[in-house]
Amino acid sequence: MKHAVDEQVYYEEAGSGAAPLLWGPGFAVVGFLLDLYATSRPHTIAWLLVGIVLFLCAAVWVYGRRRFMSVRVTATRLSQGGETLELDRVVEVCDEDAAVGSRVLGGGFTTPRKYGEVTLRLDDGSRVLAWARDAQQLRTALRRVTEA
Numbered sequence: 001m002k003h004a005v006d007e008q009v010y011y012e013e014a015g016s017g018a019a020p021l022l023w024g025p026g027f028a029v030v031g032f033l034l035d036l037y038a039t040s041r042p043h044t045i046a047w048l049l050v051g052i053v054l055f056l057c058a059a060v061w062v063y064g065r066r067r068f069m070s071v072r073v074t075a076t077r078l079s080q081g082g083e084t085l086e087l088d089r090v091v092e093v094c095d096e097d098a099a100v101g102s103r104v105l106g107g108g109f110t111t112p113r114k115y116g117e118v119t120l121r122l123d124d125g126s127r128v129l130a131w132a133r134d135a136q137q138l139r140t141a142l143r144r145v146t147e148a
Helices: 020-038 044-068 135-146
Strands: 009-013 071-074 077-080 083-086 090-094 116-122 127-132
Touching: 009 135, 020 044, 071 127, 071 135, 077 127, 090 135, 116 135, 127 135
Parallel strands: none
Antiparallel strands: 009 071, 071 077, 077 083, 090 116, 116 127
16 A cells, blocks of 8 residues: 655554564563473474464564554545545545444455444445544544545
């Protein structure tokens, strides 16, 4: 997802930080130290492999979260996961909930768990659901951009 460098960002969520990448190697170091304490010959290669495997699993998880759970509002676009909506299509940022069955931006069937919803009315009369961890900040950013 490429963005223009000069566009001002009004709201952004990365989807995931980098901290989970350290969990697996951290667990492996703790395991190695416990193994070192318990025995005179720790399984160094095994703990190294455990750390690498856990790091790779976390890297896949972080990549997926950043790719499919990121939210970004610029002066012209709302990007949610793999979908981008041009903001000139947004007629209204609604306060009420959308009707059941409204399309969810980002490609999912429902809004992600633990994420708040923001209902948008588009120029074709349809209503769609935008989502963010902080729905109120997303609503404020969208109003700021669309009402300008």
